[in-house]
Amino acid sequence: MENTHRLVIVVGSVREGRFGPVAASWVAEQARAHGGFEVEVVDLAEYDIPLALPAESPKYAGDAYPRPAGMAALTSALEGADAFVVVTPEYNHSYPASLKAAVDWHFTQWTAKPVAFVSYGGAAGGRHAVLHLENVLTELHAVTIRDGLAFPNYFTAWQDGRPLDPEASGYAKALLDQLAWWAATLRAGRDAAPYPV
Template sequence: MENKPHMENRHQLVIVVGSVREGRFGPVVASWVAEQAGSHGVFDVDVVDLAEIDVPLALPAASPRLARDDYPRPAGMAALTSALTNADAFIVVTPEYNHSYPASLKAAIDWHFTQWTAKPVAFVSYGGAAGGRHAVLHLENVLTELHAVTVRDGLAFPNYFTSWKEGRPLDPESAAYARTVLDQLAWWAIALRSARDAVPYPG
């Protein structure tokens, strides 16, 4: 019998499309990931595309550590902030640009602080030969600094321009790999939400 995570109710998963570059492949990957997450059975899924949100590179002088509830974000960022606040778990979909992740993604992360705290994050990356793995290594360091919990397993798609067709990866094992990631993410989402409800996170 398959061992499924126990849950009393569904958990909110936010999938973040990190690239805003013209001609980007991120929405294709995110759509497939959302399909896998929707059929997994634990999550309500919300896809947040940074290309549709006002995410300035210039941040205000106020520290989000000090102004958690009234941090002066632009009005166009309200939907992003709300989605991150309400999330129980995240999947970040990122390409690899020059051995790292896009500036748009770093800006979106830096505009927020407590929204990531004590919540699990998984990564789905795509790129050339490395499949975006360098970007993920950097993101793990950044999100650990924000007290998020990064999930060990992830999905990486090397040479995505030849390994996908009609919106789906050609590797027949991809859906099984995605289920492994989602199983781990669900376990952490359930455990960490229970912990947050029971005891305020220190820090």
């Protein structure tokens, strides 16, 4: 459908026993029910994402950036996306190294595209991680969405793969409505003229 946007949901944690795939599965279900998206879940645990980076930044190397072959499918998914939802935990008041590495290996894939956040953690619900991610993705010329989803104390706030808060689906719809609006607006802008990086 012309009004459908390609949404990539990124599972940011690769830690053993992580909760991220549970949250991402629920978010994907909400996005499919929303009707405005073609949904793909990208789990960073399935890709080879080295922490060591080449000397030249992807900002300057462009398509010549030497990414490992094991990252090709990840790069393709990010490139083809109209919008993103990043699912992240909070580790030591920030987000996982796996997510930072995935971001740093890419540049134009985020440019002029909207990014929403679903976070989880202890009392803060991952909000510290999101604040850091907003700064990083703004540097890459992405547009971060104001309304996110945060799940404090997720270990007691979810049951059978679903949040216990009856308002959660409504919050997800608000996030997805904003994400769909930005996806349409930014895609039209990208189609009309190259983004001036």
